[in-house]
Amino acid sequence: MKKYRTRKGDGSFIELNENELKAELEQGTSDAADRGKISPLSKEELQYLFELFTYPSKFISVEMGNEVILSYDAATLKVRRVGVSTHRIQSLQVYEKLLGADMLEFDHVDYSIKPVKPIITFEQPELEQALLVTTLPLYYGAQPNLGLYNQPDGPCPNPGELYAAGKISEAQDSQEKAVEYAVSDMVQVGSEMYESGADGINFDTTGAAGDTDFLATLKAVEILRKKFPDMCIEVGMAGEFILGMHGGLSYDDVRLAGLYPHKQIELAQKAGVSIFGPVCNTKTDRSIPWNSARAVTYIKECVKNSKIPIHANMGMGVGGLPMVDHPPTDVVSRASKAMVEITRLDGL
Amino acid sequence: MGVGDPPGMAIAHSTASGMGGMRTAGDLVARMQMSRGMRIKEAKEYVASKLGVSVIDLVDPVVMTEIRQDLNIGLTTPLPGYAKGMEAKFNIAKVLEIEINSVNKFKERTKR
Amino acid sequence: MGKEELFKQAMDAIISSDLKKAEEIAKKAIGEGIDPMELMSRGFRVGITRIGDLFERGEMFLPELIRSAEVMKSVSELIISALPEESREKSGVVLIGTVQGDIHDIGKILVASLLKANGFEVHDVGHDVSVETFIEKAQELNVDIIGSSALLTTTMKYQKDLEGELKRRDLRDRFKTMVGGAPVTQRWADRIGADAYGEDATDAVRRAFELLGKS
Ligand code: B12
Numbered sequence: 001m002k003k004y005r006t007r008k009g010d011g012s013f014i015e016l017n018e019n020e021l022k023a024e025l026e027q028g029t030s031d032a033a034d035r036g037k038i039s040p041l042s043k044e045e046l047q048y049l050f051e052l053f054t055y056p057s058k059f060i061s062v063e064m065g066n067e068v069i070l071s072y073d074a075a076t077l078k079v080r081r082v083g084v085s086t087h088r089i090q091s092l093q094v095y096e097k098l099l100g101a102d103m104l105e106f107d108h109v110d111y112s113i114k115p116v117k118p119i120i121t122f123e124q125p126e127l128e129q130a131l132l133v134t135t136l137p138l139y140y141g142a143q144p145n146l147g148l149y150n151q152p153d154g155p156c157p158n159p160g161e162l163y164a165a166g167k168i169s170e171a172q173d174s175q176e177k178a179v180e181y182a183v184s185d186m187v188q189v190g191s192e193m194y195e196s197g198a199d200g201i202n203f204d205t206t207g208a209a210g211d212t213d214f215l216a217t218l219k220a221v222e223i224l225r226k227k228f229p230d231m232c233i234e235v236g237m238a239g240e241f242i243l244g245m246h247g248g249l250s251y252d253d254v255r256l257a258g259l260y261p262h263k264q265i266e267l268a269q270k271a272g273v274s275i276f277g278p279v280c281n282t283k284t285d286r287s288i289p290w291n292s293a294r295a296v297t298y299i300k301e302c303v304k305n306s307k308i309p310i311h312a313n314m315g316m317g318v319g320g321l322p323m324v325d326h327p328p329t330d331v332v333s334r335a336s337k338a339m340v341e342i343t344r345l346d347g348l
Numbered sequence: 349m350g351v352g353d354p355p356g357m358a359i360a361h362s363t364a365s366g367m368g369g370m371r372t373a374g375d376l377v378a379r380m381q382m383s384r385g386m387r388i389k390e391a392k393e394y395v396a397s398k399l400g401v402s403v404i405d406l407v408d409p410v411v412m413t414e415i416r417q418d419l420n421i422g423l424t425t426p427l428p429g430y431a432k433g434m435e436a437k438f439n440i441a442k443v444l445e446i447e448i449n450s451v452n453k454f455k456e457r458t459k460r
Numbered sequence: 461m462g463k464e465e466l467f468k469q470a471m472d473a474i475i476s477s478d479l480k481k482a483e484e485i486a487k488k489a490i491g492e493g494i495d496p497m498e499l500m501s502r503g504f505r506v507g508i509t510r511i512g513d514l515f516e517r518g519e520m521f522l523p524e525l526i527r528s529a530e531v532m533k534s535v536s537e538l539i540i541s542a543l544p545e546e547s548r549e550k551s552g553v554v555l556i557g558t559v560q561g562d563i564h565d566i567g568k569i570l571v572a573s574l575l576k577a578n579g580f581e582v583h584d585v586g587h588d589v590s591v592e593t594f595i596e597k598a599q600e601l602n603v604d605i606i607g608s609s610a611l612l613t614t615t616m617k618y619q620k621d622l623e624g625e626l627k628r629r630d631l632r633d634r635f636k637t638m639v640g641g642a643p644v645t646q647r648w649a650d651r652i653g654a655d656a657y658g659e660d661a662t663d664a665v666r667r668a669f670e671l672l673g674k675s
Binding site for chain 1: 352353354355356357358359360361362363364365366367368369370371374375377378379381382383385386387388391403404407421422424432433434436437440447448449450453454
């Protein structure tokens with residue numbers, strides 16, 4: 001039987017025959033359906049994915065007319081990540097003029113909310129200057145990163161250590177305290193950047209420390225939304241479900257731990273989020289067809305359940321893309337097209 | 349989205365799925381999602397109607413460069429005497445009939 | 461009550477983190493002459509593996525995992541004490557940490573919890589841990605396995621450095637090494653010469669047992 005070349009989640013080449021490829025797609029979608037308790041992709045959608053992954057061209061794209069918005073989180077860090085020494089404003093210009101971005105984001109190199117606070121009056125003028133020379137909409141972005149509120153980096157007793165010592169309720173109390181600190185910092189940073197003139201704020205990699213992280217974000221969004229009705233607030237996630245590092249936290253009477261994207265979006269909307277960025281993490285030992293079918297299944301349900309624009313995370317190791325420094329464009333373009341044309345989302 | 353490595357990620361996505369940013373009308377459609385919470389279809393239709401073009405033209409760099417010149421709303425390849433950066437955003441706010449935070453802040457800060 | 465039924469109850473006791481019930485079952489089984497090691501592997505350990513799976517599906521959360529792990533620990537002690545002196549082998553000792561320059565520790569915390577729940581003695585040395593510290597602690601605590609976690613492609617190199625440094629100090633044969641973290645793969649483990657790669661926490665436990673010849 002003819003063999004098709006595709007890749008694994010670590011980017012390495014593999015060859016699959018027709019039956020194997022079909023099985024990968026089916027298993028990918030049913031894994032997501034089973035975990036998220038949602039519908040798997042239809043026969044037609046699986047056939048569409050099969051054709052996409054067997055199409056001989058190296059690079060493929062969406063059909064004309066199906067294009068979506070591209071937002072770039074951590075944009076000012078990514079040019080530097082490849083070792084090109086640009087100033088942050090130059091990085092934004094690179095994205096605006098050279099890379100086809102539709103939205104921009106200004107970030108601090110640490111990319112966490114907490115360390116921005118003490119240097120905020122140095123961040124603001126630079127953001128204000130960036131706003132003068134760029135034309136695209138511009139966010140300020142950072143990660144809530146609740147881990148920074150735990151000892152030794154912050155004031156709260158370390159929940160990891162408390163758990164290890166079997167002190168469950170102490171670990172939970174400490175995490176609740178961290179939520180309070182984080183909400184206050186997120187509201188402060190969000191407010192001041194908006195006062196500076198940013199089009200909005202992007203809370204990226206939300207849920208990184210589990211349910212505490214997500215709760216802090218929802219609470220901060222709620223406060224910011226009341227304060228600034230016109231502000232654009234984007235929330236991007238860290239993983240496909242909310243890890244229960246606390247386990248008992250809820251928002252609007254819904255338990256946060258264990259929520260999958262189609263449920264996360266409901267709470268995000270209630271809190272006042274403007275644009276939501278769901279995530280599905282890539283499994284490196286499975287094929288890209290498997291990962292892509294799986295990611296698309298989650299995101300499709302999230303888009304269906306949403307009234308606000310959805311910008312799925314499609315970076316390294318998420319959204320069905322390989323977890324590798326130099327993602328091969330054959331699979332990136334396929335995963336990109338699959339995400340856009342099956343889920344009908346609003347941006348990446 | 350993204351990583352470092354623009355050819356592997358930013359350029360790949362923008363060629364495969366992106367609207368094209370300032371080369372086309374990507375930034376304008378993005379603004380409607382951000383300021384009015386419009387989904388992609390509605391946002392494209394809104395922008396097309398404000399620019400007086402069809403929806404498919406929004407991703408055409410030839411048509412859009414002409415339109416962006418006519419409306420003076422910012423160009424990828426800058427021309428002498430045309431609006432840039434903040435100036436372009438003043439015109440975008442008018443064309444799309446939206447509030448742009450940085451434009452309002454500019455007005456506030458230059459008032460005396 | 462049949463043996464199979466007892467194994468199922470043992471599993472349930474772990475899943476519902478019911479210490480009293482778990483101890484009752486252990487005592488009963490031992491009293492009835494059931495092989496304690498079989499009760500462990502076909503009963504209690506099935507329960508904790510299930511907990512790991514549920515956790516990785518978002519259907520069970522850390523406090524429950526920790527509670528079940530505590531029950532597992534008490535039961536293991538009971539079972540070990542029921543074994544004849546000569547067959548009371550010490551369970552494996554694992555040192556685990558996130559490599560230098562890397563602060564991603566959620567995955568590592570999960571792996572550590574599940575290893576502990578499976579009877580391993582686990583020493584979590586935290587995140588941003590230098591190669592030097594890994595080796596010093598491993599020697600000091602006389603561990604069997606050194607587990608390292610790396611979430612950044614820029615910090616994976618320290619897993620390689622660890623292998624090199626162990627060799628340089630003639631210590632490579634003294635420890636088994638196990639690597640993990642989102643960008644880490646079997647391919648990487650093979651390239652750097654690590655003894656095992658674990659994809660997730662459940663896999664990490666399986667690999668750890670394999671490394672110690674107890675699978
Ligand atoms: C959560 C997260 C964070 C959190 C971490 C919180 C914490 N306390 O851990 C915060 C917000 C702090 C963070 C910070 C940063 N992050 Co980060 N982060 C993530 C994210 C979204 C998820 C990681 C995670 O926790 N997953 C959930 C856990 C359960 O899974 P896991 O860690 O993979 O662990 C499992 C397995 O891998 C395995 N395992 C793990 N360890 C071990 C060890 C052994 C021995 C074994 C056997 C198995 C094993 O078992 C675990 C359980 O199943 C990933 C994206 C991704 N695809 O992984 C990015 C990601 C890893 N981060 C990334 C980056 C770039 C950063 C920053 C540099 C951001 C910045 N400032 O620019 C900083 C780095 C700071 C530092 N020095 O480390 C990039 C890495 C890119 C690259 N080139 O490698 C990623 C891939 C995101 C992206 N696409 O850009 N991040």
